[in-house]
Amino acid sequence: MTVEPHSDPEAPPGSDAEAHKTEQPHDAHHHAAHTWQEARQAAFDAATPIPPGPVALRIALGRRLDRDIVALQDMPHYASSAMDGWAVNGSGPWIPVEPGTRLAPHQASPIATGGLIPPGAKAVLRTENAVLSTDDEGLPILMTGGTARPGEPRAGEHIRKAGEEALEGDTLVKAGVELNPAHLALAALAGYDEVQVQGKPVVRLVLTGSEVVEQGTPAPGQVRDTFGPQLPDVVAMLGGITGGQQRIGDSYDEWLAALEDVLPEVPGAPDLPADVVITTGGTGRSGTDHLRRAVAELGGRLIIDGVAMRPGHPAVLAELPDGRFVLGLPGNPLAAMMALSTVGAPLLAALGHRPMPPVEEVPCGTMVEPDPGRTRLMPFRLLYGMASPAQHTGPGMMRGLAAADGVLVVPPHGVQLGELVPAFALPWGPPIPRRGDGEAKAKPRSTARTGQPKAKPAPSGPVDWSALLG
Numbered sequence: 001m002t003v004e005p006h007s008d009p010e011a012p013p014g015s016d017a018e019a020h021k022t023e024q025p026h027d028a029h030h031h032a033a034h035t036w037q038e039a040r041q042a043a044f045d046a047a048t049p050i051p052p053g054p055v056a057l058r059i060a061l062g063r064r065l066d067r068d069i070v071a072l073q074d075m076p077h078y079a080s081s082a083m084d085g086w087a088v089n090g091s092g093p094w095i096p097v098e099p100g101t102r103l104a105p106h107q108a109s110p111i112a113t114g115g116l117i118p119p120g121a122k123a124v125l126r127t128e129n130a131v132l133s134t135d136d137e138g139l140p141i142l143m144t145g146g147t148a149r150p151g152e153p154r155a156g157e158h159i160r161k162a163g164e165e166a167l168e169g170d171t172l173v174k175a176g177v178e179l180n181p182a183h184l185a186l187a188a189l190a191g192y193d194e195v196q197v198q199g200k201p202v203v204r205l206v207l208t209g210s211e212v213v214e215q216g217t218p219a220p221g222q223v224r225d226t227f228g229p230q231l232p233d234v235v236a237m238l239g240g241i242t243g244g245q246q247r248i249g250d251s252y253d254e255w256l257a258a259l260e261d262v263l264p265e266v267p268g269a270p271d272l273p274a275d276v277v278i279t280t281g282g283t284g285r286s287g288t289d290h291l292r293r294a295v296a297e298l299g300g301r302l303i304i305d306g307v308a309m310r311p312g313h314p315a316v317l318a319e320l321p322d323g324r325f326v327l328g329l330p331g332n333p334l335a336a337m338m339a340l341s342t343v344g345a346p347l348l349a350a351l352g353h354r355p356m357p358p359v360e361e362v363p364c365g366t367m368v369e370p371d372p373g374r375t376r377l378m379p380f381r382l383l384y385g386m387a388s389p390a391q392h393t394g395p396g397m398m399r400g401l402a403a404a405d406g407v408l409v410v411p412p413h414g415v416q417l418g419e420l421v422p423a424f425a426l427p428w429g430p431p432i433p434r435r436g437d438g439e440a441k442a443k444p445r446s447t448a449r450t451g452q453p454k455a456k457p458a459p460s461g462p463v464d465w466s467a468l469l470g
Contacts, residue, residue, distance in 0.1 A: 039342055044346035072168065203241065203242055227336070280329050282331070283329070360432040360433070378390070
């Protein structure tokens with residue numbers, strides 16, 4: 001099977017169509033200022049890691065700890081009962097007294113699990129081993145009974161001593177750890193309301209297109225919203241914090257207002273200014289594409305204005321005077337995801353103190369014709385260790401990406417069958433296997449036994465598995 005460069009006649013109308021128009025070869029060469037590799041590096045180099053800061057425990061899950069969590073006091077900070085029962089002083093029988101009373105020898109007071117051990121108490125007698133009775137004068141008296149062993153309770157039994165988990169100043173969680181729920185519970189137990197974590201970019205989404213519908217089956221001339229259901233989660237997978245999303249129409253005034261430094265009233269969004277604004281559509285060159293004009297009016301500068309790749313070449317990255325980045329994605333869903341992977345992933349990684357997303361190599365299961373001057377990003381399926389381009393990967397399609405194991409980065413000169421090709425993993429998928437991983441030497445099979453037919457010789461060279469994709 002040979003994959004040849006072609007345009008996609010199935011791109012949907014509306015705002016997605018504008019991006020489809022810009023996917024044509026002549027337009028790509030005219031506007032693309034960066035190669036695929038240059039665009040990734042430019043996006044990564046443009047960002048400075050966000051400084052660490054305190055965040056509340058309720059939103060700290062998954063954040064990387066920047067400062068050790070230490071015990072602010074002994075843990076537990078007081079001696080407490082490990083059982084429901086009676087705090088006692090000395091051997092029984094005991095005279096019951098009011099809870100919290102200082103206990104003299106042979107006195108006892110009721111106590112619940114976790115309750116403060118009263119002064120003078122030496123042990124705790126469990127409820128099921130205690131019998132409340134009366135003495136010869138009819139006064140209440142507490143004795144051991146039930147399943148109690150002789151001499152129970154021993155000194156210190158069923159008492160949680162102060163400091164038995166940690167002493168004041170002990171390190172509970174070391175800096176650099178990615179916080180899990182147990183870490184957060186431990187921090188709360190130690191008395192923390194917030195913890196110091198590494199910076200993480202807050203990302204606000206601006207979705208455009210007057211022809212986009214958010215529910216039901218779209219009518220002719222309409223397209224279903226594909227960004228609302230996927231972009232917030234993909235942003236989170238790439239290391240960002242979703243700061244809400246808003247939908248605007250196609251007018252310039254709406255674009256300008258959406259990019260101004262104003263926090264939109266978005267339900268459930270964190271009350272934090274955005275570090276990155278991601279827009280969809282509006283990156284073409286038609287009269288309804290307003291991203292570049294709005295950035296210019298706000299005093300911003302373009303860092304990336306198109307990438308020599310397909311799909312997704314109309315991607316735009318800009319920086320505004322207040323330090324916010326604006327990442328403009330094409331309107332077609334697959335083109336947008338490829339632009340987000342190329343430009344957005346390195347940008348969010350740099351802002352979030354992480355390295356450049358890795359690129360590995362995989363053997364290609366087919367031949368791909370050259371497409372001079374342009375890198376092609378092809379979702380692929382791994383079959384028997386070889387990567388074959390998936391079907392249904394037009395700029396406006398999502399079917400091929402949904403079934404893909406990763407994305408091939410096909411250079412402009414094309415690829416030969418079996419040739420190693422750069423590839424990157426999808427945010428929601430497993431990492432691309434590194435060359436050499438899992439390639440243990442196979443134990444040779446003996447053919448010395450009689451009656452065994454000789455195996456057919458294996459075909460030489462790589463095998464084209466792409467026909468199995470269907």
